[in-house]
Amino acid sequence: MLKKRIIPCLDVDNGRVVKGVNFIDLVDAGDPVEQAIIYNAEGADELCFLDITASSDNRDTLLEVVKKTAENCFIPLTVGGGVRSLDDISRLLHFGADKVSINTAAVDNIDLVAEAANKYGSSTIVIAVDAKQTAENQWKVFTHGGRNETDIDVVTYCNEVAKLGAGEILLTSMDRDGTKSGFDNKLLKAVTSKVNIPVIASGGVGNLNHLLDGILEGEASALLAASIFHFGEYSIGEVKRYLADNNIPVRI
Amino acid sequence: MNLAIINFGSGNLHSVHKAFENVNSELSNPYNIVVTNDPKEIQSADKIVLPGVGAFGDCKNAIFKIEGLHASLEVSVLKNKVPFMGICVGMQLLADLSHEFGTHSGFGWIPGEVRRIASPKEYKIPHMGWNEIRFSDHKLFDGCEQGSDFYFVHSFYFQNQKSEHSIATTKYPDQITAAVCKENICGTQFHPEKSHINGKRIIHNFLEWRP
DSSP: OOOOEEEEEEEEETTEESSOOOOTTOSOTTOHHHHHHHHHHHTOSOEEEEEOOSOGGGTHHHHHHHHHHHHHOOSOEEEESSOOSHHHHHHHHHHTOSEEEEOHHHHHOTHHHHHHHHHHOGGGEEEEEEEEEEETTEEEEEETTTTEEEEEEHHHHHHHHHHHTOSEEEEEETTTTTTOSOOOHHHHHHHHTTOOSOEEEESOOOSHHHHHHHHHTTOOSEEEESHHHHTTSSOHHHHHHHHHHTTOOOOO | OEEEEEOSSOTTHHHHHHHHHHHHTTSSSOOEEEEEOOHHHHHTOSEEEEOOOSOHHHHHHHHHHSTTHHHHHIIIIIISOOOEEEETHHHHTTSSEEOTTSOEEOOOSSOEEEEEOOOOTTSOSSEEEEEEOEEOSOGGGTTOOTTOEEEEEESEEEEESSGGGEEEEEESSSEEEEEEEETTEEEESSOGGGSHHHHHHHHHHHHHOOO
16 A cells, blocks of 8 residues: 655755754754755655755855765655756755755746656656635645735646646645644645645644644645754654554554 | 666666666675666676666657667667666656657567556546555566555556566556566666665666576
8 A cells, every 4th residue: 555655844945954953863963965865864755955045146055955964875865945947956966865856937927837848757746835725715826935915826837737747745734833733634635625636734732642634634646844844843754654553654 | 797787868867877876786796887878888798777767759759869779788688688677667668659749669578558647536647656566476576575565656657568577566546557577677667776775786686687
């Protein structure tokens, strides 16, 4: 049976992790490569780096991080943040990313989704969607890290990128992100019930039960979390055991 | 001893290369690994790996665009019986033909066709993530446990004409070929380079394989 994936996400700024992990055996809590290696050893199903470096001049520092991680971790690595063009995708893949996530650039230019999927394969292209609720059962796409509102309906948009060849959707609830109050499962369900590509749930995880709900209520294929892992609240192993105890298929 | 990883611009080339380098470095007699599209280098290789992600037709066209590449593969693999491993689309290319975005002929090294996974609505396509496999007795799976998880990403699968060429299967929800073998030619639908310890074991077994 296909397993539900657990994906720790690391925010990287100028080649350093923003929210450091306090693992005991970590020499440098700001080194994303070291943290990736530990998540890999703990049984993470994939890894995700989100580059939040403000200046594009400093983006190359991320490439070194990607390269070193790919040399040490033999699980899928998704990299996103500031991806604007086919060249950007090509560079990240060349340095060892397995998937590249595109956010604002896909909203600005929807053709990029088809071009990227045709050139690199659907399995390589993740479309990251930042969603915010604007009315009952209605969510709009936000861009530029959630700062700019568009009038694009999230479900319509997800369907469109799926048709254009996106391999999966990384769906973040801007309302829940950072709140630790659980995923927006209504949002998740609205998308997973209408879109036939895998959806990764993101934004709002505070405890183990939230993760379970993301699968049972949101029907997500994969769960992405940052802070619960970074601050050592739960290990990947604990998360998986909890899900397994609740009859969710996971890789242990 | 040389191992050639074929470079035709596939997206997973780097990952495959790094994983093979990593496993190779643990061997007592490591291979000299070359990433190449040079027919001469391919014909002097003792083992050949063909990675591949993306659409079947695109991968095939990229290979045939490189002068002498396909011919040198045929000489090495079919005539000289050099051990060969195809990964994902690199494995599907071994089929007679594929129905992905039209109909495309393949290498025709292992009889069968590549078809879209027909799954009920609740099964998302691509089949993406870790899924367990059942395998038959083959060197490639030495030391692996039945039901081990491997990382898959695909929307099409290799329907073998002869069941003996399917050496491993997975379920989504119907049975799908997860690995193939015919004489010196093997291939995996899953990505050993992304399948953590289990994947490294497959790579190790391929490096030690003497068909």
